[in-house]
Amino acid sequence: MQTEVRELLKKSRLSITDSRQRILDLFLRTEGALSHADIEKRIADGIDRVTIYRTLQVFEEKGIIHTIPSADNSIKYALCKEDCAEGHHHDNHVHFVCDSCSKTICLDHVHVPDIKLPKGFYPRESNMVVSGVCSECL
Amino acid sequence: MQTEVRELLKKSRLSITDSRQRILDLFLRTEGALSHADIEKRIADGIDRVTIYRTLQVFEEKGIIHTIPSADNSIKYALCKEDCAEGHHHDNHVHFVCDSCSKTICLDHVHVPDIKLPKGFYPRESNMVVSGVCSECL
DNA sequence: GTAACTGCAAAATATTTGCATCCTT
């Protein structure tokens, strides 16, 4: 397994276990976001389902991955870029879900625009998900 | 039960049943969005859980309500305004989730801005959820 | 009367928790 994976875990002060390495490695090798089910499917020789739940939770708390909201009861997770820190996400980019291949992609360079809210509303965090057709499915 | 409820159902060519009237009435009386669980809790003398699932599904198909994506595996539903039609939602407004009272509110007058996507990406629909503090929780 | 809707039971899924064991540091 790559050194990169171990470095990432070390940076987050997480012990370097086999499951964590394999799950994080999968994220690094995957373009686009992964759901719990995706991970279960794609890690051949099984990590326990419960361990996946716990790993995703820890990774999210540590700012290694962030969640992408969805309207179909299936949260997806994607790697955070450098500017995420423990307990403090800055996944301030637009997410794209392809209607055709149903991949979910972080458009890291497309920022969520600031919104003028009505009087009395104070924003903390914005999330934007655009669906349509991705560049590979034209 | 109000005439408004029956009119709405009639307009969508749905038969006017007790469950549908009560669920739709709840939406009309509620500010903000409702999850399946909310509905179950707030309709005192129980409608079957399964009926609630099926009713929400039909309402969504008919353009009476729309879903609001979330990052916690709990879809919320909110009434559509006039411009939603069968199989064709235009809930093109920003949704606000209050961190304090955790209400989800449709900001009907705040439109989701158009986004400039990278080459090759074609948008069909955008969703935006802003969280923070709402005007009642200041 | 007929098609559509509902409730119940049950199946299928998904998520959480407790605990004994194993692994990392």
Added chain:
DNA sequence: AAGGATGCAAATATTTTGCAGTTAC
């Protein structure tokens, strides 16, 4: 050695499906 992580079993919770009885039109 000690604390944390994992797997397993089991408890909960959520969603889906089939079907028989009921209701709207």
